[in-house]
Amino acid sequence: MNLSVSLTSGDPIYLQIKEQIKKQIITGLLKEGELLPSIRSLAQTLKISVITTKRAYDELEQEGLVTSVSGKGTFVSEKNKQSIREVKYRQLEEKVKAVIAEGRSLGLKQAEILQLFEIFYGEESEA
Known part of the structure; x- marks a missing residue:
């Protein structure tokens, strides 16, 4: 999964992450059942707050695009x-x-x- 954030963009960072992941799911780049990077790992890679990454994942889950499984991670939703x-x-x-x-x-x-x-x-x- 390839993501980038811009600190000069008018969009909040969590929204940039959410929209990029959503686009990759919609275009099929991310497949059903595929494991996303952990919240901590993604935050570390992008050099952003864990809270910011969590918010992006939470919103994707609310939209039904990803599913979080406690202790296992966040996956692209099967009912996608x-x-x-x-x-x-x-x-x-x-x-x-x-x-x-x-x-x-x-x-x-x-x-x-x-x-x-x-x-x-x-x-x-x-x-």
Whole structure:
């Protein structure tokens, strides 16, 4: 697992870690059942606080992407497919919102935006 943190980033360090791990899970770089580095080990590698690393792992666990097993470590969740689908769906929602906002700023009506979706959706299924 390859992670890096930026002290000059506007994002908190725990969030940087969480998002990088989440991305690696979603893209399949980290596989179901794979053991993540221990909280202490990751903190030491990144030269950050153990509390910061724990917060990132706790949030990933709350989202269902990882599972902590007492005495054994933190693993990529086995029931991951539904969690990943949910995360990707939320990301897609945000992109659709952005497209709609852009369309509105151009003065497009709802029917025109829907027509664009229908055109491009049809192209993808033909390819």
